[in-house]
Amino acid sequence: MPAISYLECSRCRQHVSADTPQTVCPACAGTLYVRYDLESLKKIAQRPGPDAVPSMWRYADLLPEVVPVTLGEGWTPLLPSRRHPGLLIKEEANNPTGSFKARGMSAAVSMARHYGLKKLAAPSAGNAASALAAYAAAAGIEAHIFMPRDVPMANYLEGEVYGAHVTLVDGLISDCGRIVAERKASEGWFDVSSLKEPFRVEGKKTMGYELVEQLGWTYPDAVFYPTGGGVGLIGMWKAFEEMEELGWVSGRRPKMIAVQASGCAPVSRAWKEGATASKTFENPATFAAGLRVPKPYGDTIILDIVRESGGTVLDLPDEEILASLLDWARHEGLFLCPEGATATAAYDRLIQSGFLKPEDKVVLFNTGSGLKYIDAIADAMHLRRPATKQYPRRTPVGGIITPQ
Numbered sequence: 001m002p003a004i005s006y007l008e009c010s011r012c013r014q015h016v017s018a019d020t021p022q023t024v025c026p027a028c029a030g031t032l033y034v035r036y037d038l039e040s041l042k043k044i045a046q047r048p049g050p051d052a053v054p055s056m057w058r059y060a061d062l063l064p065e066v067v068p069v070t071l072g073e074g075w076t077p078l079l080p081s082r083r084h085p086g087l088l089i090k091e092e093a094n095n096p097t098g099s100f101k102a103r104g105m106s107a108a109v110s111m112a113r114h115y116g117l118k119k120l121a122a123p124s125a126g127n128a129a130s131a132l133a134a135y136a137a138a139a140g141i142e143a144h145i146f147m148p149r150d151v152p153m154a155n156y157l158e159g160e161v162y163g164a165h166v167t168l169v170d171g172l173i174s175d176c177g178r179i180v181a182e183r184k185a186s187e188g189w190f191d192v193s194s195l196k197e198p199f200r201v202e203g204k205k206t207m208g209y210e211l212v213e214q215l216g217w218t219y220p221d222a223v224f225y226p227t228g229g230g231v232g233l234i235g236m237w238k239a240f241e242e243m244e245e246l247g248w249v250s251g252r253r254p255k256m257i258a259v260q261a262s263g264c265a266p267v268s269r270a271w272k273e274g275a276t277a278s279k280t281f282e283n284p285a286t287f288a289a290g291l292r293v294p295k296p297y298g299d300t301i302i303l304d305i306v307r308e309s310g311g312t313v314l315d316l317p318d319e320e321i322l323a324s325l326l327d328w329a330r331h332e333g334l335f336l337c338p339e340g341a342t343a344t345a346a347y348d349r350l351i352q353s354g355f356l357k358p359e360d361k362v363v364l365f366n367t368g369s370g371l372k373y374i375d376a377i378a379d380a381m382h383l384r385r386p387a388t389k390q391y392p393r394r395t396p397v398g399g400i401i402t403p404q
């Protein structure tokens, strides 16, 4: 594992030492990126071979020098679609706590333990809170998590089960963020909000390393990413930059396609307006809970990356997301999370519009398991569990009696 050379501000490029815990750039509040001496690393860093650990820590040569807090995150399967010849699903449901948020929290909590931090806090749309709760428990660190009251039940339950301090807030993730910001100094919390500390991006960047490795060290034509805060998209772009500097991959980088729900589409709106930053999206509402981020902190970085990559941003209404979720469950055997189904719905749209061709090699992130959303999906389907007496019963010889 390499020593960190310095942290670099994504906006003003100021360098900050990583010897002590850092949040954002002290000069301009920009997100800090972890930088290594890639010139020297080039001589020693190895592409992982067949014996590398089957987790994101297989890229330890490009992650901070730290003893990892690991629950087996990353190295998730890349599953070919049964119907679309060019389409591969990066199945992040297989992560601890059932979502890709495990990657970022494994890295952030590892560094927190390394720095000797005792209390971590985060606002969350849901899955980040679950992951923080699990990794903090594994590290013996306190987790203080703040989520909207109407977060999927699984996220609330996980927080409680893992022993975190859970607060449900009557409001949005932005309100949760405000509470953390107001109380962190007096409570002694270290804030691990998306893009307000440097290491969640480091964990999430491993998605970029993995997809390139799984494609035989080549780039796909496009990557679909359900975008709330955009941490994964930003992390993958960093991974591509690093891999090119190391000589691990070359060629044209993928078109980055950021997908949002129409009920909360600040980045998509900014994209349509040709703006360089988003405006707060008022009254956001979607069952794709992870996409309910009304004003992502990294909006400008997301828009820059999409533009540079030749990609696009689009948003889909909940009905189309649900239809795609059911389509994939019934025809491919995958129970996508609503955020992942936003991406599959977007894929269909971009094939229809001709932006992509069916033979284009596309990696699409299913960022979590549909099983984490049983309440939200059942609601969206207007599904209620039938009363017990309506269940079919089996006769002693295995036939079925349909109740009257």
Ligand SMILES: Cc1ncc(COP(=O)(O)O)c(C=O)c1O
Binding pocket: 099, 101, 125, 126, 127, 128, 194, 226, 227, 228, 229, 230, 231, 232, 233, 289, 290, 291, 337, 339, 340, 367, 368
């Ligand atoms: C399942 C799922 N997908 C996507 C996202 C959005 O992730 P990001 O903040 O990296 O854009 C979230 C965020 O909570 C999520 O839980």
Ligand SMILES: [Zn+2]
Binding pocket: 009, 010, 011, 012, 013, 014, 025, 026, 027, 028, 029, 030
């Ligand atoms: Zn700065």
